[in-house]
Amino acid sequence: MSETVPRPTLEAVAARAGVSRATVSRVVNGSDGVREPLAERVRQAVEELGYVPNQAARSLVTKRHDAIAVIVAEPETRVFSDPFFARQLRGISKELTAHDNQLVLLLTEGRDDHARVGRYLAGGHVDGALVFSLHIDDPLPELIQRAGLPAVFGGRPDWGGGRGGVVYVDSDNRGGARDAVRHLLGLGRSRVAHITGALDQTSAVDRLDGFRDVMVGADPGLVVEGDFTAAGGERAMRELLDHCPGLDAVFAANDLTAAGALRVLREHGRRVPDDVAVVGFDDMLPIAEQTDPPLTTVRQDIEGMGRLMARLLLRDLDRDTTADAAVGGSPSSVILPTTLVRRASA
Amino acid sequence: MSETVPRPTLEAVAARAGVSRATVSRVVNGSDGVREPLAERVRQAVEELGYVPNQAARSLVTKRHDAIAVIVAEPETRVFSDPFFARQLRGISKELTAHDNQLVLLLTEGRDDHARVGRYLAGGHVDGALVFSLHIDDPLPELIQRAGLPAVFGGRPDWGGGRGGVVYVDSDNRGGARDAVRHLLGLGRSRVAHITGALDQTSAVDRLDGFRDVMVGADPGLVVEGDFTAAGGERAMRELLDHCPGLDAVFAANDLTAAGALRVLREHGRRVPDDVAVVGFDDMLPIAEQTDPPLTTVRQDIEGMGRLMARLLLRDLDRDTTADAAVGGSPSSVILPTTLVRRASA
DNA sequence: CCGACGGGCCGGAGCGCTCTCGGATCACAT
DNA sequence: ATGTGATCCGAGAGCGCTCCGGCCCGTCGG
Structure with a gap:
């Protein structure tokens, strides 16, 4: 019924093309050293048989998996x-x-998940x-290191990234905050x-630092702690209005916070x-556009961050593979610029 | 430097425990037929060497991967x-x-991605x-079938799911809509x-059907097409107000739509x-709670949907493995109930 | 006390692939 | 014609694991 037809193997293709496994392997993997007529015959056999290499077998010998784990700590509900x-x-x-790599997603639930x-x-x-x-x-970093895996972190880690060449990618939270305040x-x-x-x-700390830079x-009373x-x-916002009724501007750590602040301001009759x-x-859509008035905010290139993380990791990976020595040193962390998006609220 | 220590193999464990590979394999995989003292010795060797089975090698022979692909069509920007x-x-x-399965995420970009x-x-x-x-x-269904893989779909497929025993999980959009209107x-x-x-x-069609049920x-003029x-x-909402100024209630297909409608209503002075x-x-947070007034809406158990999809698939999988014949027939589609969440807007 | 029986354990084969070698082939120079 | 590389291709080993067949030893009936 759901019986799978046994997939053709390298050997089958080789037989059909009248060559050896090795030759087929060469053709499939694009290495040279196979003359055109032969290569063509092999390609045709591959086509006819619908051959697809068995990744497990390949990994077994190459020790490469062409797969990357993406680990997200679940407790960070913000993430969700x-x-x-x-x-x-x-x-x-x-x-x-x-780059023909697969994405394996690991959502970690709690403490005990780390073992898994x-x-x-x-x-x-x-x-x-x-x-x-x-x-x-x-x-996690300990586990990863013990497993001998290269890693790239999203967002500056707590300990400042100073330890053991940790590579991370982050937005310029501090600079963005400065722009906002300026x-x-x-x-x-x-x-x-x-x-x-x-x-x-x-990210919250960095934004606060940026605020303070400017x-x-x-008055320290102008800074109140929120929670995103x-x-x-x-x-x-209520607290702020209580203590500093004379304020004429608010920089909120993210758009959600700003939305809450806007509501309270309206409630208190402030225009x-x-x-x-x-x-x-954040320029978190649709929130930022939907507030009343629409929010002026600091945009970060989220997708770019993701892409960059992957790129750094992949680069690290085939640095290990190809080069004998470190070609360009280990990759280092990257801070991505932000841009101010002007809407109606400021 | 980042040179990985060669991981211990089954053989290494066997040598250390003074038994054969086969015995270690049995112990590791929990099959019986190994007497306790021996089993214990093996377990200890595993511990000492920090042995972890090589999945690639295992898959090569078992043809099992303990991995599931999650495929999301990217153009559905709604999803994002x-x-x-x-x-x-x-x-x-x-x-x-x-169930010790891995999640491999496949985001498909466009047409040409299907080949990949x-x-x-x-x-x-x-x-x-x-x-x-x-x-x-x-x-996609064609591709999946050709690959001989079982699949479960999220949301009722376009063609009604009538074809070839397609299994899907969906919310009771129609019933939820009925509840809302009632x-x-x-x-x-x-x-x-x-x-x-x-x-x-x-989902949009089903919600419309639910509306019509009640x-x-x-007046057909009371139904206007939106886009989520x-x-x-x-x-x-503007169109509605134009054509049917006498309306006294609106059921919006999702919370975002409702938020837009609310804004227009306020703009027109309707309370x-x-x-x-x-x-x-949807009860999409934080939108639903943040509108003014907070939105009465229909909640669906999103996480439950996901969990159920996975469960159905896994059940299907080890039905293939364990049973000689179909134990309980193929799994069939499931519709999850919705609940009405009352807030201030209705 | 001997032979049959059975459960516990071992060795070997083989999953599908890559990769190293060495043999075969061919052009060209000797 | 023969040597000489360079080039192309094939045979074989082995990656780490599972599983099958068989060996060994303990057990029990006769």
Whole structure:
């Protein structure tokens, strides 16, 4: 019924083309040293038989799998509540498939999942790993290293990336924040507040740092901690309005936060942007376009981040393969630029 | 430097434990026929050497890969603009890892990608496929069948699923729509309008059907086509207000559409829910909670859908393996119930 | 006490592929 | 005609695993 027809093997193709396995292998893998007429005969046999190489057998000898693990720590619900994840994945996918690599997705649930992931990585199924949202006490890097796999991290890791040549890709959160605040100042605002993100995430810390870079010596009361959610934005905005009723601008750590802030501002009768200008971060659609008024925000190239992560990893991979020595040294981390998107809120 | 230590093989473990490969294999795979003292010695050797079986070698002989492909058609940008995708993936992932299966993600870009996917599926890397948003002219089912792989589809396929025992999992879009409309009627509304989704998607068609089930013989002018976007919702709402200014309720095909409709209603000075009650679909967070007023909507169990898809597929797989004959017949499609979530808009 | 029987364990074959060698072939120069 | 490379191709080994057949040894009936 669902009985699979046994797929043709190299040998079958060889027999049909009247050559040896080795020759077929050469043709299939595009190495030279096979004269044209013969090669053509082989190609035809491949065609006729619908031959597709058996990856398992190939991996067994090459020790290459042409597969990359993408590891996402599930507790980061943020990853799931916004389209970031999907966009990044899309970038990764594009880059990987362009190089004939497969994407194996590992969503880790909790603590105990690490054992599973470790076993998997050690099991030699993949050639490398792409890892998201790493925390300081995360055993993942250790596991990956023990498995002898190269890895690239998404977002600056907690410990600053200073350790053992960790490679990561991140947006220029700090620079983006500076741009946002400068834009606000450029609008003639002077009492600029900041609602931070969840400060256990480096992106939130970096954005706060960027804010401070520009607002040196500002009233510390103008900074209130949020958590990247709309509810957090509302709460923080209320607090802000309470303590600093004179503020004329708000830089929110992300668009969701900004949306919450906007609601509270409206509730309190403040007009945006006339009374208070608001800038968000992420350019998270459709949120950013749907707020009232539409949000001025800092856009980052999410898909590009994903693609870049994959590219760095792949480069590392065939550096190992092709070169005898390190050709260009290990790859190093990359910070991607952001751009300010002007809409109506500031 | 990044030189990998050669991983221990079965043979190495066997040598250390003073037994044969076969015995180690038995112990590792949990088959019986090895007496306890020996088994223990083997287990210890495994431990000491940190042995992990080589999957490639194993697959080569078992023809099993313990991996499932998840195929998502990229053009469905809807998939990427809302968290559906991630949620479903999460459900799938949970179920798969619980059964020690890996998740290989295939995002297909366009037409020409099908060749790649086909090759991959035929390449014998995976044991089955989970497929999303299939269209009527999609070559995917053909490819999958040719590769001899079992598959489960997400969402009712275009051609109605009547063909060749296609198995799919879907929400009860029609029933959910009925609930929504009945709720509106229960509120005493009588001129209920519907803004549809993109009607080339079965979910949109089903929701429309559900609407019609309840509103038999209603003014056809009360149904306007949307496209699942907020902009589409705005456009449709304007049209509706133009042609049927007397309407007192709107059932929107999804929450984004509802959000657009809400904006236009406010713009026209209609109060929600006093003048016009609005119900959405999806309970897409954070949108549904953030609209003004918060949206009454129909919730579907996205994660459950994913999990169920995976479960059906896995069941199908080891039905092939274990049973001599069909134990319980082929699995069949499942429709998951929806629930109405009451908030302020209706 | 011997032969039959059976469960526990081992050796070997082989999954489909790659890759190293060495043999065959051919052009060209000797 | 023969040597000489360079070039092309094939045979064979083996990657790490599973599984089959058979050997060995313990057990029991006669």
